[in-house]
Amino acid sequence: xxxxxxxxxxxxxxRSYKSGRLDLDARPIAIHGPNGAGKxxxxxxxxxxxxxxxxxxxxxxxxxxRPEALGWKxxxxxxxxxxxxxxxxxxEGGGARQVRIDDKAAPQLALxxxxxxxxxxxxxxxxxxxxxxxxxxxxxxxxxxxxxxHAEAVLDFDKAMxxxxxxxxxxxRDAHWYQALEAQMARSGAQIDxxxxxxxxxxxxxxxxxxxxxxxxxLELTATDGEMPGSEDDYRAALAESRFRDxxxxxxxxxxxxxxxxxxxxxxxxxARDCSTGEQKALLVSLILANARALAKSFGAPPILLLDEVxxxxDxxxxxxxxxxxxxxxxxxxxxGTGAELFAELGARAxxxxxxxxxxxxxxxxx
Numbered sequence: 001x002x003x004x005x006x007x008x009x010x011x012x013x014x015r016s017y018k019s020g021r022l023d024l025d026a027r028p029i030a031i032h033g034p035n036g037a038g039k040x041x042x043x044x045x046x047x048x049x050x051x052x053x054x055x056x057x058x059x060x061x062x063x064x065x066r067p068e069a070l071g072w073k074x075x076x077x078x079x080x081x082x083x084x085x086x087x088x089x090x091x092e093g094g095g096a097r098q099v100r101i102d103d104k105a106a107p108q109l110a111l112x113x114x115x116x117x118x119x120x121x122x123x124x125x126x127x128x129x130x131x132x133x134x135x136x137x138x139x140x141x142x143x144x145x146x147x148x149x150h151a152e153a154v155l156d157f158d159k160a161m162x163x164x165x166x167x168x169x170x171x172x173r174d175a176h177w178y179q180a181l182e183a184q185m186a187r188s189g190a191q192i193d194x195x196x197x198x199x200x201x202x203x204x205x206x207x208x209x210x211x212x213x214x215x216x217x218x219l220e221l222t223a224t225d226g227e228m229p230g231s232e233d234d235y236r237a238a239l240a241e242s243r244f245r246d247x248x249x250x251x252x253x254x255x256x257x258x259x260x261x262x263x264x265x266x267x268x269x270x271x272a273r274d275c276s277t278g279e280q281k282a283l284l285v286s287l288i289l290a291n292a293r294a295l296a297k298s299f300g301a302p303p304i305l306l307l308d309e310v311x312x313x314x315d316x317x318x319x320x321x322x323x324x325x326x327x328x329x330x331x332x333x334x335x336x337g338t339g340a341e342l343f344a345e346l347g348a349r350a351x352x353x354x355x356x357x358x359x360x361x362x363x364x365x366x367x
Contacts, residue, residue: 002081004115004301005332006046010075013065015041016362023366024351026079028326028333030343033355038362039336042355043119043306045074046334048089048097050117051108051144051151055306060091080114081300087111112148116295116303120288122312128263128272128280132224135261139221140192142291143199146298150195157188161252169250178243185255186236190229192256196221202298206290213321214286215279216266224258281313289325296329305333311342320345340367 005026011017016038031039040055044063047055054063064072071092078085088100099106101114118141127134143150164181172178200219207216229235235255242254263272265279272283288305296302305326311319323346326333335350337343343350352367 002301003330003332004078004080004299004304006049006076006078006304008075008077009045010073011042011045012073013068013070014045014072014074015063015065016357016360017041017045018065018068018361020362020364022353022364024332026330026332028323028331028335028346028350029353030340030346030350031334031336031353031355032338032340032343033336034338034357037355037357039355040121040308041362042364043308043334043336046304047117047119047306048074049076049078049087049111049115049304051112051148052141055119055121055308060097061094063091078115083114085114109148109151112144112151116145116299116301117306118145118288118291118295118303119306119308120284120310121306121308124284125277125281125313127284128275132260136257136259139196139199139259139261142203142287143195145291145295145303146199146202147195150192153188153191153195157185157192157256160184160188161255161257165251168246168252171247173247175240175243178240182236182239185239185252186232189235189256190232193221193229193259196256196259202294203287203290206294207286210290210293212286212289212325213318214282214289214325217272217283217287218264218266219287220262220264222260222262224260229254278313278315282318285310285314285318285322289322289329292329292331296331302329302331305331305335307333307335309337310335311337323349 003026007024009022011020031042033039044054044056071090073090075088078087086102089097091097097108099108099111101110127138140150140154160181164178167177200221203219229238238254246252263283264270265272265275265283272280292303292305310322314322327349343352354365354367356363
């Protein structure tokens with residue numbers, strides 16, 4: 001199978017790294033070190049090789065190393081579908097993130113055409129028990145992995161909805177002010193909904209075709225307030241019909257921003273929110289692996305995986321099963337943990353890296 005991986009990663013004044021460089025191959029990467037040493041900062045750098053704000057959702061300004069605040073820079077050699085690309089990502093002077101691919105300026109969305117990056121981080125462990133917003137973000141990341149244009153649809157919808165909400169708050173009642181905005185929201189909203197549903201089909205198929213030690217999750221897209229309109233025309237009509245109610249609320253109450261993701265532990269028939277902490281973690285791992293398997297087919301190569309503190313809440317048996325599945329998939333998986341013993345089952349199947357902290361400066365040491 002064609003591979004997708006970084007063969008080098010350079011960091012300059014990024015988070016806790018003053019400078020650093022790693023030379024790599026396509027195998028998984030086991031990263032260990034004490035809490036606070038800079039492991040998550042390292043894989044956050046890798047997450048920026050995809051569109052968006054990275055695995056922390058941080059602004060470019062928040063990623064700069066302090067106290068210097070000189071700006072930051074990442075560089076990498078990305079091997080993607082038998083093509084080698086030089087990628088440079090940076091921000092300076094408090095400005096936005098900038099991207100160059102093969103020495104040519106490129107928009108962030110261009111990264112989605114040459115790479116796929118998926119992640120699982122500890123903050124996602126509460127996905128099933130917290131608010132719907134986090135589940136929408138999770139589903140949108142999955143959808144973007146299959147359809148990079150999904151990001152543009154989300155941005156277009158959010159911009160039009162903000163303008164419509166401003167009219168609602170100002171109690172504007174003239175229908176002409178709303179029609180153009182609602183037409184834009186209907187177009188992008190229908191696209192968002194269709195993309196999300198297509199992504200769920202891919203996840204269901206990938207889970208059904210796999211032999212895995214992790215539980216299957218049955219997923220359903222629901223709405224927090226009634227049903228999602230089924231088409232662009234239906235959605236435009238629903239927005240017009242909802243105007244009076246929206247005026248009373250001062251915000252838009254129908255649309256993809258009201259959607260929720262409902263999950264069930266299939267073998268037990270138990271809602272994901274009612275499962276144990278370990279079961280919820282296993283369901284998340286299962287979905288990330290299913291997403292990766294589906295992408296290996298649709299994109300042509302398995303994605304780069306970022307699995308932060310992946311051993312948390314996994315027993316030894318499931319941890320070993322995860323490593324076996326990652327290796328069988330052929331993905332370059334960046335996995336972090338506090339101790340080298342957590343990755344003993346990987347042996348020579350992985351590259352091993354230690355991260356240490358010296359006087360507030362993170363350092364990476366290949367082992």
